Amino acid sequence: MEKKKNNNWFSRIMIGFFIMFLCLYSMSINGYVENINMKKTLFTEEQIKNFENDVNNGEYIDMKDYTLVKDIDYSNKVSDFGEDLSELISLAARKSIDMFNNIFAYLFE
Numbered sequence: 001m002e003k004k005k006n007n008n009w010f011s012r013i014m015i016g017f018f019i020m021f022l023c024l025y026s027m028s029i030n031g032y033v034e035n036i037n038m039k040k041t042l043f044t045e046e047q048i049k050n051f052e053n054d055v056n057n058g059e060y061i062d063m064k065d066y067t068l069v070k071d072i073d074y075s076n077k078v079s080d081f082g083e084d085l086s087e088l089i090s091l092a093a094r095k096s097i098d099m100f101n102n103i104f105a106y107l108f109e
Helices: 009-029 032-057 077-107
Strands: none
Touching: 009 032
C-alpha cells in the first residue's frame, strides 16, 4: 500500500500566519517599536538643545543642520510586483462589485 501524500495547503498557510503572529507579538512584547521611538525622541531633544545654543550664541542657523533626512528607496522588482498585484486586485474587486450591483439592480427593477 502506498501512503498518500497530504499536501494540505490550508494548514501550511495557517502555520505561516501563526509564525508571523509570534514574530510580531515577540517584537511588541520586547519593546522594539518603543525603543526605535525613544531613540528618535532623544535625537530630537539633542537637536533642539543644539538649536537653542546656536540661537543664544547668535550663529547662522540652517534647518538642514538640525534635521535628519533619510530618504532611502527600498523599491525593487519584488515590491514593484507586489504593488502592481495590489492594484490589479483592487481593480478586479471594483469591477466585480460594479458587476454585482448592476446584476442586482436589474433583478430588483
